[in-house]
Amino acid sequence: MLKKSLTVFFEEFLYKESLFVDKSVLLASYIPETVYYRDIEVNKIAAILAPLLKREKPSNLFIYGSTGSGKTLVVKHIIDNMEEVSKNKKIPLKIVYINCKLKKVADTEYRLIAQLASFFGKSIPPTGLPTDEVYKIFYNAVEQERGIVLLVLDEIDQLIKRTGDNVLYNLTRINEELKNSQIALVGVSNNITFMENIDVRVKSSLSEEDVLFPPYNAFEIQNILKERAKKAFKENVIEQGVIEKCAAYVAREHGDARKAIELLRVAGEIAERSKSKTVLTEHIDEAEEKLEREKIFDIVRTxxxxxxxxxxxxxxxxxxxxxxxxxxxxxxxxxxxxxxxxxxxxxxxxxxxxxxxxxxxxxxxxxxxxxxxxxxxxxxxxxxxxxxxxxxxxxxxxxxxx
DNA sequence: AGGTATTCACATGAAACTATTCTCTGAGTTAGG
DNA sequence: TAACTCAGAGAATAGTTTCATGTGAATACCTGT
CATH class of the missing domain: 1.10.10.10 (Winged helix-like DNA-binding domain superfamily/Winged helix DNA-binding domain)
Structure with missing residues (x-):
């Protein structure tokens, strides 16, 4: 009985027309080829980092702006491009991107440095070693690189808040001791105020240059959504007003584009599951509620x-x-x-x-x-x-x- | 009435402690030559 | 003598406790009118 109905379900699932063409476009991990409404920022950051390609040390850079304002996206986009150029032109380039928020990966001084070292092929045990030792390993690895190493530390505010500014101090100071190599830092932060309680030397050293990402406004979010929706959904699947509603809802908060995209995705999933042929505005409401609910349940359970x-x-x-x-x-x-x-x-x-x-x-x-x-x-x-x-x-x- | 001092019920901060997980080191043990 | 085992010292980390200090305004207590 049960088995049969399951088979039916799966068969239906298989042959059912999906509303999506490519759902991955709506996932947080997706990096689009063109970044909209961030031209100024992209150009500025690209200009700052460009010396890397000539094997010169770029200025340290500090990027900040609220969540979902495209910081990570832009940075990754630029990194990707630079890596491509470097591959084509056979320019040695070492860029390390790390998200400092990742639990058990890079959320403490020890782990961050260990993680960094692992990018240079050094494996470091999760515990047991003195932090100095880990620094030494990392230091040697960088020294062997014989060039400029770009470290991109995403969400450093989380790290600093948890462990203090020691890491940054050490990382900025390490340049003075390196003979063959140099380190350039890019710090990305959601929080603008966290810089206040940081050692002045670190502060000035880290933000030799800085770039602010303003939140997207409703209009911009709408267009971003439309762009993504075009790739993710089949044609004419999205009803009038859906995107507008989605954008309006998110813009009311902080203009968090990531959230808007997630909302659209979940709305699509809901529409699909309820066997609707199109995504309606009601689905947005439902999606919003579902997201909220799941967030809470998830927190509660874990x-x-x-x-x-x-x-x-x-x-x-x-x-x-x-x-x-x-x-x-x-x-x-x-x-x-x-x-x-x-x-x-x-x-x-x-x-x-x-x-x-x-x-x-x-x-x-x-x-x-x-x-x-x-x-x-x-x-x-x-x-x-x-x-x-x-x-x-x-x-x-x-x-x-x- | 008006002004000052108290006082409550926590907040907030820093440091110290505990338990767990892990590495490294060196002493002791074993097995093979 | 080389390889192996194993206990002990030392680290990092998360979660907690201990101790110390801070705090805003409703009340208690004065004080002079």
């Missing part, structure tokens, strides 16, 4: 148990009155821990965990003073209330199971 208990406490406190305070959450949390046989963490820790939840974006907090009655955080949920029951249920399951 969180460590202690975090889950804290979150559950927050959600459960919610029902009683409008505002939630740390104290109440902690009391409930302690009781919950007792109930499921978990050693409760200190209040300090729980306070921190609440802070992390805010960082992730599923709650908002405001530290308020209630005068004589102390000072605390006022917590509000930034989760649509429609997903609350299910979220709670997931948490219950996760917690009771073990």
């Amino acid at each position: 969180q460590p148990k202690q975090f889950q208990v804290v979150l559950f406490s927050i959600l459960s406190t919610k029902n009683k009155n409008l505002s939630i305070y740390t104290g109440e959450v902690y009391e409930l949390y302690k009781r919950l821990c007792f109930k499921i046989g978990l050693r409760p963490l200190t209040q300090r820790r729980v306070s921190h965990i609440i802070g992390e939840f805010e960082l992730i974006g599923i709650i908002n907090t405001k530290t308020i003073s209630k005068g004589r009655y102390g000072r605390t955080r006022e917590i509000t949920l930034s989760v649509p209330s429609s997903v609350l029951p299910l979220t709670k249920k997931i948490l219950e399951e996760e917690l009771v199971l073990t």
